[in-house]
Amino acid sequence: MCRGFKTVVFWGFAFLLALTAWPSSLASQTAGKGRLVGFVFGEDGSTPVVGAVVVARNVSTGVLVESSRTNDVGAFKVENLDAGIYSLGVSSALGSYNSQDLVGIKPDETAKISLALNTYDRDAVEAARAVAREEKQRGESRVGKVVSYAPASKEAQVVIERGLIQVGDRIRVRGGATDFSQDLKALRVGGTRAKMCLTGQQALFTVVRPCAVGDAVYVVCKRGVPPLFLAPLGLAAIVAGSVSLVTIEEEEPVSPTKPPRIKG
Numbered sequence: 001m002c003r004g005f006k007t008v009v010f011w012g013f014a015f016l017l018a019l020t021a022w023p024s025s026l027a028s029q030t031a032g033k034g035r036l037v038g039f040v041f042g043e044d045g046s047t048p049v050v051g052a053v054v055v056a057r058n059v060s061t062g063v064l065v066e067s068s069r070t071n072d073v074g075a076f077k078v079e080n081l082d083a084g085i086y087s088l089g090v091s092s093a094l095g096s097y098n099s100q101d102l103v104g105i106k107p108d109e110t111a112k113i114s115l116a117l118n119t120y121d122r123d124a125v126e127a128a129r130a131v132a133r134e135e136k137q138r139g140e141s142r143v144g145k146v147v148s149y150a151p152a153s154k155e156a157q158v159v160i161e162r163g164l165i166q167v168g169d170r171i172r173v174r175g176g177a178t179d180f181s182q183d184l185k186a187l188r189v190g191g192t193r194a195k196m197c198l199t200g201q202q203a204l205f206t207v208v209r210p211c212a213v214g215d216a217v218y219v220v221c222k223r224g225v226p227p228l229f230l231a232p233l234g235l236a237a238i239v240a241g242s243v244s245l246v247t248i249e250e251e252e253p254v255s256p257t258k259p260p261r262i263k264g
Contacts, residue, residue, distance in 0.1 A: 034105035036078040039114040040070050040090055048074030049117060052092040058084050059102070059164055059196065081105045087163075090115060102198070140172055140218040147202065149211050156207045158197075158217050165203060165219055166196035173207060175215030182208045 036056060040049040054067040054076050061084070067076040083106055088099040097117050105111055135141050143165055148157040156173070158165075165171065165184060172181045187205040189197050197203035 030080045032107045033080040034083060034107055035110045036067075036081060036086070036103060036105065036113065037110055038076060038112050039074040040076060040092070041074055041114065041116045043116060043118050045114075045116040048072065049090075049092055050074065052076070052090050052117075054078060054115070055089045055091060056081060056086040056103070057089070058082060059087055059198075060084055060166075083107050088113075088115070090117060092117065094119075135218070138218075140220045142216055142218050144203075144217045146173065146175075146211050146213055146215040146217065148213060149207075151210060154206050154208075154210075155204055156211055158203045158205070160197050160199050160201055160203060162199055163219070164196050164198045165217075170220040172218040172220055173209075173211050173215050174218065175212055178209070178211045178215045180207075180209045181220065 036054075038054075040052045040054065041047055042049055048070070050070055050072055052070045052074075054070075056065050056067070056078050057063070058065075058081075061082070063082070065078055065081060067078040070076045084104075086103045086105060088101070088103060090097040090099070094117070097115075099115060103111055103113060141163065142161070143163045144158045144160040146156050147159050149155070165187070167184055167186060169184045170181060171184050173179075184205060187194060187197060187203045189201055189203055194203075
C-alpha cells in the first residue's frame with residue numbers, strides 16, 4: 001500500500017473520529033455561519049496536544065472566536081463563524097503559537113485543518129517577548145518596514161513582516177530621523193488598489209512626511225490592545241496533506257505557502 005494512500009486513510013478516519021466525538025455539533029451550528037474543525041499536534045505532526053484552544057480572528061472585522069479545548073485526540077471545533085478570511089493562533093499549556101497561513105470560511109460549510117506546534121529558539125522567544133512588552137506599553141504593533149521611498153510622489157513601499165495592514169488603520173512610521181503617525185486612507189498591492197496587505201506582501205501608499213529605507217511601520221492598536229500572540233512560543237504550522245480549505249472570492253485555492261488574493 002502506498003504512503004499517499006495511507007495518509008488519506010489516516011486523515012479520513014481521524015476527521016470521522018473527531019466529528020463523531022461531537023454529536024451536538026449540528027444542533028449548535030447557526031444557519032448561514034461557517035465552521036472550522038481539525039487537530040492540534042506536537043512538532044512531530046502526529047502526537048495530539050490536549051487542552052489547547054484555537055483562536056480564529058476575522059482579518060476584516062477583527063472579531064475573535066475561540067474553539068472548544070482540544071480533546072484526547074487533539075481535535076477542536078470553532079463554530080458560528082461569519083464568512084470571511086481568518087488568521088489563526090493556538091494557546092496551549094506550553095505557550096502561544098501563531099499560524100502564518102490564512103483560512104477561508106464560507107456560509108454553511110466546514111473547513112478542515114490540522115496544525116503542528118513548532119517551538120522557536122528560546123533566546124529568540126525572549127527577545128520577541130521583550131519587544132512585545134515595549135509595543136504593548138506604546139499601544140502599537142510592528143507590522144513591517146519601509147523598503148523604498150519616492151520623494152516626488154511621497155509614496156512608501158512597505159513589506160509586511162507579520163500580521164496585516166488595512167485601509168482605515170492608524171499607522172506609525174518610526175526610524176532614526178523619522179517619527180510620525182497617519183491614517184491609512186488607501187493602499188496598493190501589486191499595482192492594484194486593495195483593502196488590505198498581508199504578511200509577505202508589499203504595500204504602496206502615500207505618506208504624510210518623508211521616511212527612509214529601513215524605517216519600522218507599526219499599527220496603532222485599537223483601544224490600546226495589541227493583536228494576539230505578539231511574542232509566540234512558536235509557529236502553528238499546517239500539517240502537509242491535512243488541509244481542505246474553502247476558496248476565497250476568486251475561487252482560487254488557499255495555498256499554505258501563498259496568501260490568498262483579496263479583491264480591492
